[in-house]
Amino acid sequence: MKLLEYEAKNILREYGIPVPPGIVITGKDQLENTEGLSDELAFKAQLEIGGRGKAGGILFGKRRDASRIAQDLFSRTIRGFRVERILVEKRLSIEQEYYLSVMVDRSSREPLILFALSGGVDIETLAQEQPEAIHKIHIPSLLTEVPPFAMRGLLRGAPKEIAPLVQKLYRVFRERDTILAEINPLAVTPEGIVAADAKLIIDDNALPRQGITQDRDLTPREREAEKYGFSYVELEGSIGVIGNGAGLTMATLDLIAVKGGKAANFLDVGGGADQERVMRAVRLVAGMPSVRVILVNLLGGITRCDDVARGVIEAGVPQSIVTRLAGTNEEEGKRILKGHGYEMYDTMEEAVHAAVEEAR
């Protein structure tokens, strides 16, 4: 889960990484709280998306114009997102920008620290045109801090004062279960070096132990899906899709598209789906008004086909259901479904074909 900028900066501040003085507001009536920040202010929309500066999500201005500027920003919709929170900060006078991040590197299976002497929005262009300008250091996972030699290599050409900030960001990365901790730019200002912008992405598997609950705006169906631990995304078509495993469910959606159909959703019931969960999944998908036919494509590994079959029957939904079951306890699952007159196919190809035809 990606934290908003102000949430990320609160964590950095907790670890002793300097951030610009600032205050979060949810309405322009709270602007009085920004007194004392500075006469020159930055107004930064707090959004989950990146690239908001170029999309008009950051405005600058004087304190006496704060009300007008805040109202302007609150009235904007930036790439589909309404501005509900603004981080009002002292406007920085930046002398130099660096790029600093720590991420989980899939290829080496180790934390990877990146540093560049020129940060800012064009860092990706720099990475393409001058890859050697991005300094990269892998840190063996069992180390709790960055060794001095690695720090020297990472920060060659940069002021020494950055080293403790790298050390602190590495601690944030490890202790807060982040998969990405990024400061861009890390800005040199007359008052010192500060994290002008910050991005923290927390590992979804670690949210419970980090005490983070996601309170996103969910539709009732999405809330239901979350309750049962389904991966669930609503799409535009008329074929409801239930699969087990992200790969197989994705492949099912792909095959529907190849055959000229349109999926209404992506629903991965996960491993070890039992009768109750399958029943819930079928009812959930059937609840979408656009769904004309439901395709249940399940291959049992941890999932047992007999459980699945009983769940499909228990759901008792009005739409027709095309099923394809294979794997553990397959024969029993097939027997149960046939006994209740459900369409059963042996292959994904046949089942998808039938669902696409039926939805026409």
Place this chain on the structure above:
Amino acid sequence: MIYGDRSCGILVTGATGKQGAFHIPLMNAYAHRVGGQGVTAGVTPGKQGQKVDGIPVYDSAKDALRAHDIQAGVIFVPSGGAADSVMELADAGLPLIITITEHIPVHDTLNALAYARIRGSTVIGPNCPGLLSPGEIKLGIIPDHLASRGRVGVVSRSGTLTYEVVHELTRAGIGQSTIVGIGGDPVIGQTFVDVLARFEEDPLTDVVVMIGEVGGSLEEEGAISTELPLVAYIAGITAPPEKRMGHAGAIVEGGSGDARSKIENLRAMGIPVASRPSEIPDLIRGLL
């Protein structure tokens, strides 16, 4: 057989849990059919003296290894304790550790893999279905009745999609040498590169099917690393674009990691990429 054969004794951790107790009998039934050792011991702390499917359960991996000849471990421990279980098995000296468990926090995985590397253990997973060498050994949860013995290797980041492809191969009369699910997590022990290197050394494998997904660049790295003839399938053409991991993701992983760019990259290397699972058998015949 690229990771073990029928003579390999198997230890299961999380043996008395729901998944462990369900899959131990399935692994043993398979071992019985092919004349293998199967699961010879289980581990669940505090449950020493119990039995699962007739197999003795021990408090620790070291206790189990003192009493049994064991070369591989399969972990069904829930996510909170699974990384610890990897380290326990590595410390006990097991050369091969299959981690079935999903939802392990990635920092726990990083630590466990680093620990296992120091102890010299090979880790497959986490969040994987394990491996199956048809006619030899089943380590994990791959539904064995879908598989058949032959000379095509299968390596996949997915679980159930792997079964789908194996099912298609078997239906088309194409048997498999070994099927390896490397796991769907961002950080995994054995990657495509490692498994393909094993297949390259394997006299029983002629060609390999590589099944990938959106995200990262492990498929491209695997394809570059091997001389073996490959057929690929990448799921997720219709998936909504993966949320990008800041600038860092783009800098390190280059392209966007979406299915289309992966497919283009693989085709540019001359690798046939199936547009659906049922095309895979024909593409393989084209290479044999």
